[in-house]
Amino acid sequence: MKYISTRGQVEAKGFVDTVLMGLADDGGLMIPQEIPAVTAGQLEQWKKLSYEELFLAIFSLYSNDEIPADDLKAMVSRSYASFRSPEVAPVVKLKDNQYVLELFHGPTFAFKDVALQYIGEFYSYVSRTRGEIIHILGATSGDTGAAAIQGVRGKEGIKISILHPHQKVSKVQELQMTTAADDNVLNLSVKGNFDDCQKVIKELFADLDFKAKHHLRAINSINFVRILAQTVYYFYAYLHLEAADQQKKVNFIVPSGNFGNVFSGYLAKKMGLPVHKLIIATNENNILERFVTTGEYQPGEFKSTHSPSMDIQVASNFERYLYYLMGEDATKVSAYMNQLQTEGRIVISPEDLKRVQEEFAAYGAGNDECLEVIGRYQKDTGYLLDPHTACGITAYERFSGEGEVGITLATAHPAKFDEAIALTGIKQEFPEEISQLFSKTQHQEVVDFDKEEIVRQLVAFYGN
Numbered sequence: 001m002k003y004i005s006t007r008g009q010v011e012a013k014g015f016v017d018t019v020l021m022g023l024a025d026d027g028g029l030m031i032p033q034e035i036p037a038v039t040a041g042q043l044e045q046w047k048k049l050s051y052e053e054l055f056l057a058i059f060s061l062y063s064n065d066e067i068p069a070d071d072l073k074a075m076v077s078r079s080y081a082s083f084r085s086p087e088v089a090p091v092v093k094l095k096d097n098q099y100v101l102e103l104f105h106g107p108t109f110a111f112k113d114v115a116l117q118y119i120g121e122f123y124s125y126v127s128r129t130r131g132e133i134i135h136i137l138g139a140t141s142g143d144t145g146a147a148a149i150q151g152v153r154g155k156e157g158i159k160i161s162i163l164h165p166h167q168k169v170s171k172v173q174e175l176q177m178t179t180a181a182d183d184n185v186l187n188l189s190v191k192g193n194f195d196d197c198q199k200v201i202k203e204l205f206a207d208l209d210f211k212a213k214h215h216l217r218a219i220n221s222i223n224f225v226r227i228l229a230q231t232v233y234y235f236y237a238y239l240h241l242e243a244a245d246q247q248k249k250v251n252f253i254v255p256s257g258n259f260g261n262v263f264s265g266y267l268a269k270k271m272g273l274p275v276h277k278l279i280i281a282t283n284e285n286n287i288l289e290r291f292v293t294t295g296e297y298q299p300g301e302f303k304s305t306h307s308p309s310m311d312i313q314v315a316s317n318f319e320r321y322l323y324y325l326m327g328e329d330a331t332k333v334s335a336y337m338n339q340l341q342t343e344g345r346i347v348i349s350p351e352d353l354k355r356v357q358e359e360f361a362a363y364g365a366g367n368d369e370c371l372e373v374i375g376r377y378q379k380d381t382g383y384l385l386d387p388h389t390a391c392g393i394t395a396y397e398r399f400s401g402e403g404e405v406g407i408t409l410a411t412a413h414p415a416k417f418d419e420a421i422a423l424t425g426i427k428q429e430f431p432e433e434i435s436q437l438f439s440k441t442q443h444q445e446v447v448d449f450d451k452e453e454i455v456r457q458l459v460a461f462y463g464n
């Protein structure tokens with residue numbers, strides 16, 4: 001399997017080089033040259049597999065044996081050893097036709113751990129076997145940073161710098177990132193919002209000289225390996241539904257920001273997983289909802305909501321989907337992305353919009369709806385939803401049809417977002433791993449949203 005760019009200007013690359021490249025050198029995103037098909041027979045066999053075995057089965061379709069099987073197996077096993085659930089991603093039935101897929105049993109209590117624990121192992125492996133210098137650089141709306149730091153803190157040969165929006169992440173997210181005292185971790189708290197942080201990162205990765213000189217590696221979902229690691233739990237969830245429910249139309253409801261998680265679901269669907277619809281749930285930052293309902297993709301005004309990890313206006317992975325929507329035509333994608341850059345919006349044709357709506361539905365939950373759903377589910381089912389998952393449940397309720405089953409991805413544990421939970425009047429107990437964070441010392445540099453200052457900090461940290 002080779003990998004190419006959505007903008008068509010990068011020579012085809014192998015799996016490891018694709019992961020190391022992160023953002024494609026032509027400014028696009030890397031994608032597999034063709035998507036491997038999974039047959040019904042294979043799916044049937046996969047029912048017997050553990051989460052880790054399923055991970056290996058799916059990865060083997062993409063990784064060309066570039067990593068020897070035994071090494072890969074050991075990496076995957078170490079990645080998921082830190083999860084509090086042996087199942088990694090348990091499927092929980094809330095009501096008839098309604099499941100949640102719990103993705104928050106990793107070390108930092110959000111779904112980002114599922115892919116980032118593996119990426120930490122991957123970079124460590126590449127550093128050891130190829131002698132590559134690894135300087136991870138990323139922007140976070142809170143959860144990616146925490147998970148990435150947890151994945152590589154203290155690992156030899158790796159340095160990690162994370163930009164997060166100053167005081168726009170939850171307290172627990174901030175603590176998870178800044179209480180890592182290891183020398184190889186730098187937290188920059190940027191006086192701006194997530195889109196500002198992501199913009200600086202994208203510019204630094206697009207500066208190929210800077211990227212090469214400082215050995216920059218990506219952990220954001222611009223990196224294909226993250227997308228791939230996340231497809232595993234879509235398969236796992238489907239295979240663990242009650243047998244009768246597998247016969248129904250199965251929808252996945254995905255709390256979304258950067259379009260990474262839902263793109264993983266799209267990839268699973270394209271591989272042959274029988275998914276009826278992918279339902280995109282957002283909060284009041286609803287660019288994706290507007291796109292699916294009107295065909296116009298235009299970043300709007302940034303809003304701070306109860307689900308800060310989805311406070312995003314520019315959804316990086318949208319470009320990957322656009323590539324498939326345009327019939328894998330890199331020229332068309334490049335033209336659209338240029339237009340987005342120069343005019344600030346793009347509009348797809350009515351025929352294309354029809355195809356979007358055959359695969360997706362989307363709903364942006366308001367702040368009040370989110371809190372109402374949290375309170376109601378706690379009362380009716382005893383299940384405490386985090387605010388991101390609650391946006392997902394709101395979308396589920398809006399779109400669930402006759403004869404359909406919905407699996408809502410529970411992307412975070414409620415203890416991570418107690419600011420929102422407290423507003424519902426519910427008092428929750430924190431898991432020990434979270435309550436102990438409050439007594440630790442924080443390490444972070446607060447900086448202006450100023451690319452030069454950020455670069456100065458990074459260069460000083462890299463020491464070259």
Ligand SMILES: *Cc1c(COP(=O)(O)O)cnc(C)c1O
Pocket residue numbers: 110111112143144221255256257258259260261262309310388411412
């Ligand atoms: C990152 C995140 C999301 C959004 O995922 P994307 O892949 O960016 O769409 C949703 N919920 C939580 C809790 C997150 O951390």
